[in-house]
Amino acid sequence: MTTPPTSDVDLFADDVLIDPYPTYAALRELGAVVHLPANEVYALTRYDAIRDALGDWETFSSARGIGFNPMVNQALVGTSLASDPPEHTALRAALTENLSPRALRGLKGRIDARADALVAELVATGSFDAIDAIARAFPLEIVADLVGFTGEVRGHMLAWGKAANQVIGPLNPRTADSFPIAGELYRWCAGVAKDDLAEGSIGRGIFEAQERGAIPQGSAGPIIHQYLAAGVENTVSAIGNIIALLAAHPDQLALVRKDPSLIPGAFNEVLRFWAPINAWGRETAREVEIDGVTIPAGARVAILFGAGNRDPRHYDDPDTFAVERNPVDHLSLGYGVHGCAGQGLARLEAHAIIDALARRVERLVVGDETRVPHNATRSIESLPVLEVVPA
Amino acid sequence: MSTLVIELDQPRCEGHGLCEEAAPDLMHLDDEGDLVLDVARVEDGTPQARAAAAAVRVCPVAALRLV
Numbered sequence: 001m002t003t004p005p006t007s008d009v010d011l012f013a014d015d016v017l018i019d020p021y022p023t024y025a026a027l028r029e030l031g032a033v034v035h036l037p038a039n040e041v042y043a044l045t046r047y048d049a050i051r052d053a054l055g056d057w058e059t060f061s062s063a064r065g066i067g068f069n070p071m072v073n074q075a076l077v078g079t080s081l082a083s084d085p086p087e088h089t090a091l092r093a094a095l096t097e098n099l100s101p102r103a104l105r106g107l108k109g110r111i112d113a114r115a116d117a118l119v120a121e122l123v124a125t126g127s128f129d130a131i132d133a134i135a136r137a138f139p140l141e142i143v144a145d146l147v148g149f150t151g152e153v154r155g156h157m158l159a160w161g162k163a164a165n166q167v168i169g170p171l172n173p174r175t176a177d178s179f180p181i182a183g184e185l186y187r188w189c190a191g192v193a194k195d196d197l198a199e200g201s202i203g204r205g206i207f208e209a210q211e212r213g214a215i216p217q218g219s220a221g222p223i224i225h226q227y228l229a230a231g232v233e234n235t236v237s238a239i240g241n242i243i244a245l246l247a248a249h250p251d252q253l254a255l256v257r258k259d260p261s262l263i264p265g266a267f268n269e270v271l272r273f274w275a276p277i278n279a280w281g282r283e284t285a286r287e288v289e290i291d292g293v294t295i296p297a298g299a300r301v302a303i304l305f306g307a308g309n310r311d312p313r314h315y316d317d318p319d320t321f322a323v324e325r326n327p328v329d330h331l332s333l334g335y336g337v338h339g340c341a342g343q344g345l346a347r348l349e350a351h352a353i354i355d356a357l358a359r360r361v362e363r364l365v366v367g368d369e370t371r372v373p374h375n376a377t378r379s380i381e382s383l384p385v386l387e388v389v390p391a
Numbered sequence: 392m393s394t395l396v397i398e399l400d401q402p403r404c405e406g407h408g409l410c411e412e413a414a415p416d417l418m419h420l421d422d423e424g425d426l427v428l429d430v431a432r433v434e435d436g437t438p439q440a441r442a443a444a445a446a447v448r449v450c451p452v453a454a455l456r457l458v
Contacts, residue, residue: 055453089402102406102424328409328449336453337403343451344407 004293005030010038011279011302012068012169017373020278021319024307032291039068039170041281041302042295047314047331049290050303053282054335057084060282060301062338067168068281068300068375069175075167075186079222080341081230088337094215095223098202101344108348111142115352116359123360123388130247130366130383134353135240142349143231147224148201153188157232160185162374164229168280169375189225203227231342237276237379238267238346239353244383245270245321246357247364252323256358257391263358265326267350272330273321275306278378280334305331306378363389393435395457397428397443403454410446410455417443426454433457 007030009023010016016023024045027034032049035042044050053060063084065073076082080091097103118138122128136158144154163181166174194207203224210220246253246266256262279302287297295301308331310318315327333340340346357364365387372381397417406424417430417439433439440457447455 093402096405100405100424101408102420105424328413333451335451339451339453341405344405 001294002292004033004035004042004295006035006037008038009034009036011036011041011043011304012039012172012375014373017278017375017378018371020304020306020378021310024304024310027304028307028311031293033293033295036302039302041068041300042284043279043302043304043307044290045304045307045311046291047308047311050305050308050331051329051335052290053301053303054331054338057088057337059285059288061285062088062282064283066280066282068170068279068302069167071171071179072167072175075182079226081226081338085337090216091219092337092341094206094209094219095226096341097209097215098205099227099342099345103202104344104348107146108352111348112352112355114138114141115349115356119353119356119360122385123390126388128385130243130364130385131236131240131380132382134243135236135380138239138353139232139235139349142345143227143235145198146201146345147203147227147231148197148199149203149228150196150198153196156184156188157228158236160188161229161231161233161236162377164225165233165376166374172375174373174375185225185228189221189228192221192224197224226341230340231345233377233379234276235342235346235349237377238271238350240380240383241274241276242267242270242350242354243357243364244366244369244380245273246354247366247383247385249321250363252321253358253361253363255323256354257362260355260358262323262326263351263354264347265328266323266354267347268327268330269321269323269325270350271332272309272315272325272327274378275309275332276377276379277305277332278376279304280376305334360391361388362391365389395433395435395440395443397431397433397447398456398458399426399428400454400456401426403452404450405452405454407451409449409451413449414442414446418446 028045032046065082163178166178167182197203206220209215282301284299367384369383370381
């Protein structure tokens with residue numbers, strides 16, 4: 001039995017959260033598994049180790065939670081996020097019943113039209129904050145309408161979603177400050193009823209499914225919670241990253257403009273290049289050996305999605321952003337039984353935004369992006385667009 | 392040459408459709424959005440087997456296996 005290499009890196013230090021990639025490169029060189037005493041975790045750093053772990057829920061269990069503090073893991077008990085088969089199977093089915101691509105097929109036209117109208121309006125104004133005006137506004141509107149949120153709740157969605165992800169981190173000040181706000185979301189979801197959600201919405205459909213016994217009693221509230229907690233924050237990150245990367249690489253935008261069939265691949269490359277989620281956790285259900293080193297049973301594991309996505313053992317020239325690469329097997333949406341449940345909707349939104357940008361914009365002139373450290377989600381806080389060169 | 396079987400875990404499939412893009416000659420989503428395997432057996436080492444392996448590889452929820 002060989003112990004993994006150790007590093008004094010703190011995955012949740014401000015500078016690492018803001019730009020984790022130099023740290024990821026150093027950890028990857030140490031080994032596929034690196035013990036981080038500062039965070040009491042074993043970090044998975046290389047592509048194959050991460051992909052294998054995501055595919056092996058029996059060893060890398062989610063049942064003891066995916067967060068890095070006991071309070072959040074306790075709060076997640078009973079969700080598909082924090083369970084393993086067989087319990088997970090019914091919870092996941094209830095969550096995806098109205099969220100799978102087959103359920104969303106009718107929405108594409110509406111989402112495309114909204115993205116196009118939004119981008120057209122902004123191109124006409126010429127200067128705006130890309131994060132506020134697109135990355136936050138668009139998923140917020142889509143998810144709110146889909147789930148049927150009305151009135152006051154819409155105003156809370158961004159702050160609630162941010163806090164719900166922040167508390168996945170260890171018990172640092174960011175987590176402590178966010179628990180009360182995440183609690184507001186939790187309480188609201190515990191009390192929400194069918195009539196609080198718009199008629200004909202997916203949210204109301206979930207309550208109707210509960211009424212007719214298609215999903216377990218009491219599961220509607222937690223599902224609404226997951227829509228809100230996962231459906232906004234990470235999509236805001238991904239769409240902000242699309243705009244920032246296409247602005248920073250006008251040659252890559254030009255390739256998409258010339259060949260719109262590159263749109264899905266361009267989104268895959270954005271997700272690969274900048275993973276929206278820095279790290280989520282698992283717990284080893286048994287002792288496991290990876291690349292000749294041993295992780296003990298009952299250990300907390302940190303899955304570094306972005307480190308695997310930049311592993312030169314898997315991707316050639318991994319630090320280059322190239323829309324023609326089409327890395328369909330990137331790790332940013334997870335993989336296997338816990339693969340992102342909202343990825344169908346995320347694709348609809350992201351493809352619509354890339355398509356609208358590619359048709360209407362030749363080049364975006366942007367100022368400096370600012371970032372604020374967040375325990376789980378890596379996203380741009382603001383990105384001023386100074387000038388739009390229209391198509 | 393050995394025969395490989397494409398196995399679909401139907402309840403786990405959510406209809407993301409990435410497999411169809413990887414192997415359009417072997418499988419497709421029907422009008423209901425359910426995956427249909429048009430070819431379930433492929434010969435090892437053939438282009439069909441490579442397409443099947445690619446489809447298995449891209450399934451985001453690991454609903455396909457090649458055995």
